[in-house]
Amino acid sequence: MKNSELAFLAQEFGTPLYVYDAEKIKSQYLRLQKAFDGVNKLRINYAVKALSNISILALLKNIGAGIDTVSIQEVHLGLKAGFAPEKIIFTPNGVSIEEIESASELGVKINIDNLSLLEQFGSKHPKTPVCIRINPHVMAGGNRNISVGHIDSKFGISIHQIPHILRIVENTKMQVNGIHMHTGSDILDIDVFLHASEILFKTAIQFKELEFIDFGSGFKVPYFDGDIETDVEEFGSRLSERFNLFCKEYGKELTIAFEPGKFIVSEAGFFISKVNVIKQTTSTVFAQIDTGFNHLIRPMMYDSYHRIENISNPNGRNRFYSVVGYICETDTFGSNRKIAEISEGDYLVFKNAGAYCFTMASNYNSRFRPAEILYKEGKGVLIKKRETMEDLLRNQILID
């Protein structure tokens, strides 16, 4: 999207404002689809937790995606957006048996990631097929908070416990229709991922009724010019070839599944804020904006880098700024950033604001959560209203 279009939307809808580019979401989906055109059966289940607005879900539904959900509420959002239950997979971690049963009653695919629930679910519902989440114990991701495949991770059933899984399956006569792994975000090294895949294949061959193998996600997207990103085309061609070989060995054509979140929506998102105050101290020039980590927590929580541009003065002379929020504790979006000269009232835009941004927003400091806009066919359409005092007070009970 052009800076001028973003500035126009900020004028029209006010700030802070999230804007998502529908074309970019579609093109990322199609790019991944194309990278795997070497396999006959491909399913891309978009990870709802990255960006869960129901209009975004509907957009993805219309281009053929399925969804990956981690809570029963996300399952309901998916159904509300129009997904058929069989296009939804439920991949929770550490939830109750009741929550898994509720999802199962809705007809969605179930993915279980611990032995205790596998045994309970298998004993009670032997006729309901389940997918099993394996932990291959491979460190694929960059950041430890988002890397979930390591040995002391709480996710998945350890590959060292496969004999135990097989015993449960035999005792309960349950049907295992899928094998799954998700090693975490930010795959930098395709060879490491392919190594984890080999572990998954070794596991999969031991289950006789599979329909799909799910390789999770973790595609790394670029955050700045020249940043590294997963080469999905190379990854797609290498894994497809290996997958087809495995299917021959297995004796059945299986579906290959993925559940990308960040890859689909990260670069499609823009977060626009307005500069309230320019504060010059002896060492730093602060640009204080009309938002904070309540609306975009990734820089504070994961040390993530979001490009920041001044869309009100794009051709201005570059100067150094620390861009900070209005929350009453340390609230830094970026230190020592080179940005075109900023005046009070200018709009600053954060790039890569599609994934894990709005969905992690809160009402901390009793602020309203921003509005969300879907930009398509040259127009911005409101898909979530800015909150009001009424929203803040909803469900609060005044006793005195």
Ligand SMILES: *Cc1c(COP(=O)(O)O)cnc(C)c1O
């Ligand atoms: C979060 C999550 C994803 C999506 O990860 P991205 O890095 O956003 O692509 C996929 N699968 C599961 C099980 C997840 O928890």
